Amino acid sequence: MPTRRDLLAGLGATAAAGVAGCVQIGSSGSAPAAGDADTATAVGTESEAAAADQPADATSTAVYESTIQSVVGVLNYGRNGPQGSGSGFVAGDGYVVTNQHVVAGATEVKLRFQGNEWHDAEIVGTDAYSDLAVLRADERPDSATPLSWVDTDPEPPVGTSVMAIGSPYGFSGSASTGIISGVDRVLSAPNNFTVADSVQTDAALNPGNSGGPLVTFEGEVAAVAARGGGDNIGFGVSAELSKRVVPELAETGDYAHxxxxxxxxxxxxxxxxxxxxxxxxxxxxxxxxxxxxxxxxxxxxxxxxxxxxxxxxxxxxxxxxxxxxxxxxxxxxxxxxxxxxxxxxxxxxxxxxxxxxxxxxxxxxxxxxxxx
Missing domain, CATH: 2.30.42.10 (PDZ domain)
Incomplete structure (x- = not known):
């Protein structure tokens, strides 16, 4: 079976000729995730001039088309109804990764797959100290195949092209592009602790992007989008830390720091x-x-x-x-x-x-x- 890298290589030449156009697929009209501090402005289009600078095997459209089916919207329901939304993506053996703050306080969680297909999800495990959570849906579309984490030996360097995919302001299927603009960042976590090894990006992250993937142009997850910090700056939980925490959350529901x-x-x-x-x-x-x-x-x-x-x-x-x-x-x-x-x-x-x-x-x- 061809890998995402193989598919990207095949899609590149075709996509390079027609990458202009809106990548926004639709709007759920749901509220941004509670506690989500992302602030930069989302970008939903890609110009032909910008695409011409991309390698033929790694255009924005090719990256988007190879990963979008695996990205989901996450709707958090509390006792009084919807109380926040965010994003997530399919990984591992089919579980969904998102941020802990996206599902905090939820009594029920629903996932929105592409094509406006909704499924109930169970919260399997959460970890406030890494701001990661793992969800499990009884059903998911066959096209929602697991995304792979990047090779972290070494980690992708500053300057690596990336795409953030998610549901900013409830607009599902939105994408923004940029680069990894910093590594080894330390962010605040509960109880005066920190989230270590965070990735910085200039790809636009807005309320609702949290929990979605920050993918390289090889279609692999470099970070889990977590928050925006201002104009042209946002942060995500690195693939290296995620690869330690997420499998434990999926297996036991907890992670010991x-x-x-x-x-x-x-x-x-x-x-x-x-x-x-x-x-x-x-x-x-x-x-x-x-x-x-x-x-x-x-x-x-x-x-x-x-x-x-x-x-x-x-x-x-x-x-x-x-x-x-x-x-x-x-x-x-x-x-x-x-x-x-x-x-x-x-x-x-x-x-x-x-x-x-x-x-x-x-x-x-x-x-x-x-x-x-």
């Missing part, structure tokens, strides 16, 4: 000066939870000083490495924990304490429930 039990502050020039560090890099331990995994091993700040008019916590460890990997910014630490470790792992940390570098280790715990 590693937990250090510390509060961190990225080293800035004034912190580096206060700690007499040669380089601006690393993360400062501001606080260690008394009952947390790092208690008794890592030391938090116990005093403060003023540098250039800025109050700086002092006395805490500065983490400059984890598992043999350098830590220059907080994303380095967050991404290593998210992608390389699990609760129960014994992990080595390189720290600067009292001006001297040393190595310490402890067993990681599991993040507490987001509601705690």
């Amino acid at each position: 590693p937990f250090m039990g510390v509060r961190l502050l990225e080293v800035s020039p004034v912190i580096a000066e206060a700690y007499d560090l040669d380089d601006v890099g690393g993360v400062l331990i501001v606080e260690v939870r008394e009952d947390g995994p790092a208690a008794g091993t890592l030391e938090g700040s116990d005093d403060e000083t003023v540098v250039d008019g800025v109050q700086v916590p002092t006395g805490g460890d500065v983490i400059v490495g984890i598992g043999g990997t350098d830590v220059a910014v907080q994303a380095d630490l967050s991404n290593y924990l998210a992608l390389e470790t699990s609760p129960g792992d014994e992990v080595e940390f390189t720290v600067v304490r009292d001006g001297r570098e040393s190595t310490v280790s402890f067993e990681l715990g599991e993040r507490p429930d987001p509601g705690l």
